[in-house]
Amino acid sequence: MTMSTDRTSIEVDEFLPHPPAKVWRALTDPALQERWLMAGDMKPVVGHRFTFTTRPIPQVEFDGVISCEVLDVEEGRLLRISWRGGSLDTTVTWRLVAEGQGTRLFVEHAGFDLDDPAQAFAFTNMGSGWRSTVMRSLLKTLSEM
Numbered sequence: 001m002t003m004s005t006d007r008t009s010i011e012v013d014e015f016l017p018h019p020p021a022k023v024w025r026a027l028t029d030p031a032l033q034e035r036w037l038m039a040g041d042m043k044p045v046v047g048h049r050f051t052f053t054t055r056p057i058p059q060v061e062f063d064g065v066i067s068c069e070v071l072d073v074e075e076g077r078l079l080r081i082s083w084r085g086g087s088l089d090t091t092v093t094w095r096l097v098a099e100g101q102g103t104r105l106f107v108e109h110a111g112f113d114l115d116d117p118a119q120a121f122a123f124t125n126m127g128s129g130w131r132s133t134v135m136r137s138l139l140k141t142l143s144e145m
Contacts, residue, residue: 009110010127014135017102018142024076026141027094035144036137038066042081044073060118062086083109087118105138 016023026032028044038052048070056064062085071091072080080093090111097104107130112123 008112012107023103036141
């Protein structure tokens with residue numbers, strides 16, 4: 001498993017005490033995804049376009065809409081989507097690796113331009129969000145399934 005060494009990427013390496021099939025379901029089922037990430041109509045099919053909606057952030061000219069497209073799918077192992085909103089034109093990749101009775105989840109949110117103040121703001125805030133808030137919400141969702 002190789003993660004990016006690019007300093008413009010947010011990377012998370014999290015052990016989840018749940019089997020890969022269960023984690024995959026949480027990542028790809030829109031009703032479950034809404035519980036730990038955002039509401040959207042994601043389908044794990046390459047080429048599928050969808051949106052996530054969250055709160056607007058006027059100070060960085062973000063209207064709260066994240067336009068996405070599924071770029072790569074390896075059933076139960078990998079999901080990569082484009083993630084475009086405001087000035088962001090990035091990708092998010094989830095990789096699942098079976099580990100004992102659980103799953104090692106690698107998340108990479110890549111492609112930030114840190115010379116752009118809005119993207120630098122997003123990088124800082126999303127970095128802590130992916131590592132804490134999102135992972136806690138995902139763990140809670142998995143525990144409740």
